[in-house]
Each structure stands twice: as C-alpha cells, then as structure tokens.
Amino acid sequence: MGRLIRRIAPLALLAALVFPAQLFAADPIKVGGLFASSGKSAFVGTASKLVAEMTVKQINAAGGILGRPLEMVIYDTESDPNVALQKARQLVEKDGVLAIIGPTTTGGGMAIKQYTEAQQIPSIMTVGGDAIIAGGKYGPFLWTFKVPQRTETAVKKIYALLHEKGLKTVGILTAQDGFGQDGMMHLEAQAAHYGLTVVAKETLDPKDSDYSAQAFKLTVGKPDAVVVWVIGPSGAIAQKNFKALPNYTGLVVQCHGQPDPKFIELAGAASEGALMPGTKLMAPDALAEDDPQRPVIKQFLADYTANGYDKEFPINTHSGYALDALLLLKAGLEKAGAVDRAALRDALEQLKGVVGVSGVFSMTPEDHNGLDEASMLMLTVKDGVFRVAQ
Incomplete structure (x- = not known):
C-alpha cells in the first residue's frame, strides 16, 4: 500500500470516512470501528483509530473492495465496556454496518460479544x-475473530525461552x-509442559501505584523468573x-502487551534486561530478507511515519492491529465475492496465508486468530531499545 496523506485530522466521537462518489459506481461498504480514544486505554485506542483511518484511505485509493469504497464509522468506547456495548448497538441498529473492527480491550470485547454473536455481526477484534x-464457558465465537496473538501463544513463547535457559x-x-485472569489461567496450565513449577502467585490492581508488597512475596x-501479566503503566x-x-537476581518477564517505548521510559534503568514476547514490528531490522512479513512491516512503518503518527504515538506492539483487522476484512470479502455478513464470516474462517503486520494469518473453525508462536519474537531491552533476546 502506498503512502497517502501526511496527516489525517483527528475525528470527533463519530467519524465517517467518505470518498468522492464519482470514483466508484457502487455504494460504499460500511463497517464500524470501536476504539478507546479516551480513558485508560487511549494510549492504544487512539493510535489504532488513526491507523484504521489511514488504512481505509489506502484501500480506497487502491480501488476499494469488490469495486466498492470502504466507509468506516468510528466510535470512542471511552475504555468502558458498557460504552463499548452501547456503541456496538448503535453501529448495528442505527448505522447498519456490515462488520465491526475492534474494540481495544478484552473487557470491551467480552461486553459486546454476546450481542454481536446474537446479531450475527462479523467482528474482528483488536483485544x-x-x-x-x-x-x-465464554460462549460461542462463530462470528468473533481477533488479531493480536492469543494469550496461550504468548505464554508458550515465554515458557519456551525459560525452558531453553534451563530454568x-x-x-x-x-x-x-479479564486480561490478567486469562494470563493466570494459561501461565498455570502451560508450566508443567515446559518443566516449570509455579512457586508463587499474586495479583495487582492496575489502578495502584506500587506493587512492592507483591514483588517481595513472589x-x-x-x-x-517472575512473569508480570498486565497492560499499561503497571x-x-x-x-x-x-x-x-x-536479594532477587532472577529474570523479570513482561507480557506481550508491554513492548512499547513507553515501558522503557516509565521503567527507566529498571527496564534494562526486561524480557517480553512481541510482534516482529518491534525488531524489523532483525527479519530475514525472505520473511514474508518484512515488506509489509517496512511499508507500514514508512506510512505511519509519513503521517506523523510516530511523533505522538511511537511504534509499539499494538500499532498494527487495526491495519491487520482491515486486511482480514478485505481478504474475507474478496474471498466471499459478496458483501454479505454470513458469506464474510465463512470466508474469514477459511483464510490462509494473509500476511499482516502481526503475523501470517491462517484461520480455522477452531482458531479464529490464526497466529502461532512463529509470529512472535522474544524481545529484551538493551541500552534503552528493544532487541531480539538471545
């Protein structure tokens, strides 16, 4: 995808990207976007919204989808699951969208899932x-897909490294x-497979400003090693x-939501040596020339920088999720050959080899993510930057 406008002006609470009708003979394909542009998850959601807007423009500049322009109606979930559900209902019942991209958080995703499943709305989530x-017990996911690697995948990536080190x-x-509980479940379930014993467990409230007591107990x-499973400044x-x-000299390992320059900034000198799984986006220069993701990531980085997004939202492991979701939407519609919710759902479930920023997606009826451990790198912080862990 080529470079486009230098900067897309931030949209208000509701935004619709509409393109000159004379460029297309058919009506637009309308999809919804749910991103946390305010609240505690705005550091992820706002950048995701900008990337979604950029990607829609690029898709339309390249001819749209099935000869029709793509139009995206975007709402701010305010980092609140209840608002996410309210806006999902508005997208479906008022705006009449074909599908939904987002929301930003796991809590938001779970809040809208029962509704979108019941309404049979394809949803490609960025949670x-x-x-x-x-x-x-979490309910059916026939109409629900997700872009970021599964928690289980990230846990396996972490534990494989610990096993290699003989820990x-x-x-x-x-x-x-919800994200933390998900992490705890998989961290406990996978440990024995990698020869690891969980010797201590603690939880934290992301709203707190100090976890020294939990650290000491652990x-x-x-x-x-200790594994920390939380997103954001915590x-x-x-x-x-x-x-x-x-008296603690063991490893400190963060989850796959932490690869972000903000982590290094906030942790300061303590970030040195931190380990965490992340997308290949965080170490593009380490990719082999024949890696199919390399040109996609390089182009995304060029476009992101050309639009000036990097100045306010430096590249992090979340940066490409909205683009990947829209690439999957486009590939699904083209495979379906029709603008139809059921046909799109069926096509998404059968997609193979869709190359995105976060990995090469290959879906199955059982796996609505389609990424394995090979889509991730184990990263470490060295001299204040992310590098591939050795």
Missing part, C-alpha cells in the same frame, strides 16, 4: 485476551481484570519494584 474466542521455577503476577522463594511499575529488591 489481547483469549476469552473472546475461547468457547466453552525450573516461576512466580506469577497478574492483573485483577520472590521470597527465589524463583528463577508493567513498568512492577518492573521497578522487582529490580529494587536487593
């Missing part, structure tokens, strides 16, 4: 937690929210708390 596509014991610190038994706080302990 981190697995619950939205886990099935079982045997681990402590776990997770957030008291390290009393001197685990070989990860940096915990990193500093662990590094301040005089």
Whole structure:
C-alpha cells in the first residue's frame, strides 16, 4: 500500500470516512470501528483509530473492495465496556454496518460479544485476551475473530525461552481484570509442559501505584523468573519494584502487551534486561530478507511515519492491529465475492496465508486468530531499545 496523506485530522466521537462518489459506481461498504480514544486505554485506542483511518484511505485509493469504497464509522468506547456495548448497538441498529473492527480491550470485547454473536455481526477484534474466542464457558465465537496473538501463544513463547535457559521455577503476577485472569489461567496450565513449577502467585490492581508488597512475596522463594501479566503503566511499575529488591537476581518477564517505548521510559534503568514476547514490528531490522512479513512491516512503518503518527504515538506492539483487522476484512470479502455478513464470516474462517503486520494469518473453525508462536519474537531491552533476546 502506498503512502497517502501526511496527516489525517483527528475525528470527533463519530467519524465517517467518505470518498468522492464519482470514483466508484457502487455504494460504499460500511463497517464500524470501536476504539478507546479516551480513558485508560487511549494510549492504544487512539493510535489504532488513526491507523484504521489511514488504512481505509489506502484501500480506497487502491480501488476499494469488490469495486466498492470502504466507509468506516468510528466510535470512542471511552475504555468502558458498557460504552463499548452501547456503541456496538448503535453501529448495528442505527448505522447498519456490515462488520465491526475492534474494540481495544478484552473487557470491551467480552461486553459486546454476546450481542454481536446474537446479531450475527462479523467482528474482528483488536483485544489481547483469549476469552473472546475461547468457547466453552465464554460462549460461542462463530462470528468473533481477533488479531493480536492469543494469550496461550504468548505464554508458550515465554515458557519456551525459560525452558531453553534451563530454568525450573516461576512466580506469577497478574492483573485483577479479564486480561490478567486469562494470563493466570494459561501461565498455570502451560508450566508443567515446559518443566516449570509455579512457586508463587499474586495479583495487582492496575489502578495502584506500587506493587512492592507483591514483588517481595513472589520472590521470597527465589524463583528463577517472575512473569508480570498486565497492560499499561503497571508493567513498568512492577518492573521497578522487582529490580529494587536487593536479594532477587532472577529474570523479570513482561507480557506481550508491554513492548512499547513507553515501558522503557516509565521503567527507566529498571527496564534494562526486561524480557517480553512481541510482534516482529518491534525488531524489523532483525527479519530475514525472505520473511514474508518484512515488506509489509517496512511499508507500514514508512506510512505511519509519513503521517506523523510516530511523533505522538511511537511504534509499539499494538500499532498494527487495526491495519491487520482491515486486511482480514478485505481478504474475507474478496474471498466471499459478496458483501454479505454470513458469506464474510465463512470466508474469514477459511483464510490462509494473509500476511499482516502481526503475523501470517491462517484461520480455522477452531482458531479464529490464526497466529502461532512463529509470529512472535522474544524481545529484551538493551541500552534503552528493544532487541531480539538471545
């Protein structure tokens, strides 16, 4: 996709990207966007909205989808699951969208999922937690897909590295929210497979400003590594708390939501040596020339910079999720050959080899994410920047 406008002006609460009718003979394909442009998750949601707007413009400049322009109606979820559900209903019942991209958070995703499943609305979510596509007690996910790697995938990536290093014991610190609970479940379930024993568990409230007590309790038994499972500034706080302990020399590993220059800024010197799984977007120069993601990532980085987004929202592991969701939407509609919700759902479930920023997506009826451990890198902070962990 080529470079387009230098800067897209921020839209208000409701935004519609409409293109000159004379460029297309058919009516636009209308899709919804749910992004947290305000509230605690705005650092992810606002950038995702900008990338979605950029991608819609690029798709239309290249001829649209099935000869029709793509129009996106965007609402701010305010980082509130209740607002996310309210706006999802508005997108479906008032705006008449074909599908929904987003929301930003796992809580928002779970809040809208029962409704979108009942209404049979294809939803390509940009949330981190697995619950939205886990099935079982979490409900069906026939119409629900997600772009970020599954929690289980990130846990396997972490544990594989710990196993390679010959480590045997681990402590776990997770957030008291849906994302954290999801992390705790998979961190416990996968440990034995990698020869690891969970020796201590603690939880944290992301609204708190210090986790020294939890850090101390977790390290009393001197685990070989501790894993911190939380998104946002809390990860940096915990990193500093662990590094301040005089008698703990084990590894500190963050989750796949933390690869972000903001983490390094907030954690400061304590970030040095931190480990975490992340998308290849965080280490593009380390990719092999024949890696199919390399040209996609390089072009995305060029476009992101050309639009000036990097000045306010430096590239992080979340940056490409909205683009990937729209690429999947486009590939699904082209495979379906029709602008129809059921046909789109069926096509999305059968997509194979769709190359995005976050990985190469290959869906199945059982897996509505389509990414495995090979789509991730284990990263470390060295000299104040992210590098591939050795």
